Amino acid sequence: MDLDAVRTFVTAAETGRLQDAATALSVTQQAVSKRVAALERELAVRLFTRTARGVRLTIDGQAFLPHARALLDAAERALASVRPGSRALRVDVIGRRLGPAALLRDFHRAHPEVELDVVTLFDAEEALAAVRHGTIDASFRAVTVPARQLPDGITAARVHDEPVQLLTGPRHALATAREVTPARLAGYRIWMPGLVAGTEWAAYYDELATAFGLTIEATGPDFGIDPLLDTIADSPHLATLVGEQTRMVWPADQDLRRIALRDPTPVYPHSLLWRSDNPHPALRALRGHLDAARRGPVGAGSWTPHWAW
CATH class of the missing domain: 3.40.190.10 (Periplasmic binding protein-like II)
Structure with missing residues (x-):
């Protein structure tokens, strides 16, 4: 299997855009498209669906992604085992x-x-x-x-210690607030489909919900950041919680709002x-x-x- 094609697939999956993957890999977007297409032919499945804002993983792409990362990790370990001098x-x-x-x-x-x-x-x-x-x-x-x-x-x-913020769409009841207290979020629906039982982040948000009487829902499949932002932007009822340093970019017409939490600030x-x-x-x-x-x-x-x- 062509590891350059596998690396290109993983980078495109993480960035969500072929152009961003090309920038990260210092190649042209055409080269990225050719590598992904060659990998899809080899695997005989479609790995991405194309959208107006980039690419999204198909169900086959989601299944292949952890194995692709494992291939790259194995290749790096093989190189590191014979690399002269200091390693990364x-x-x-x-x-x-x-x-x-x-x-x-x-x-x-x-x-x-x-x-x-x-x-x-x-x-x-x-x-x-x-x-x-x-x-x-x-x-x-x-x-x-x-x-x-x-x-x-x-x-x-x-x-x-990273502050946690509330993220809402423009029609949410708290969208115009500059800051709110965690206790004020009681009664609002907070949607976090990425919470996985047994993980450290699930343990954190479970205790946060208990401490302030919050309703945090982890229902539904986790399709990643972009589908979550689409849902939050269109909903007058749903919000989510994100770290202050979590990098997210959304279209201007979504008009999402990051709202600070104070008194106290969950970190x-x-x-x-x-x-x-x-x-x-x-x-x-x-x-x-x-x-x-x-x-x-x-x-x-x-x-x-x-x-x-």
């Missing part, structure tokens, strides 16, 4: 649009000499196993267990996990950068779940 620092950021990716981009801007290999693993157990086995150097996660329950040799440090506690015996010099540089750059609301004006440390 391999870091898991959960999702490339989420807050940890922004933290890693800030580190890269401050240390452009450090080569990074960014991966996205699904849940905390998978990420913890990858750190323990040395297939990644570090992972950004919300740690839901006490430090004493982490495996031997694994260290975690809380590195960033998502990002931690960095790594093996205590990992000697990679770039890992030390990353930890030092995060210590120096730690920001976000802390103290009496913020809310975190009871397990945050």
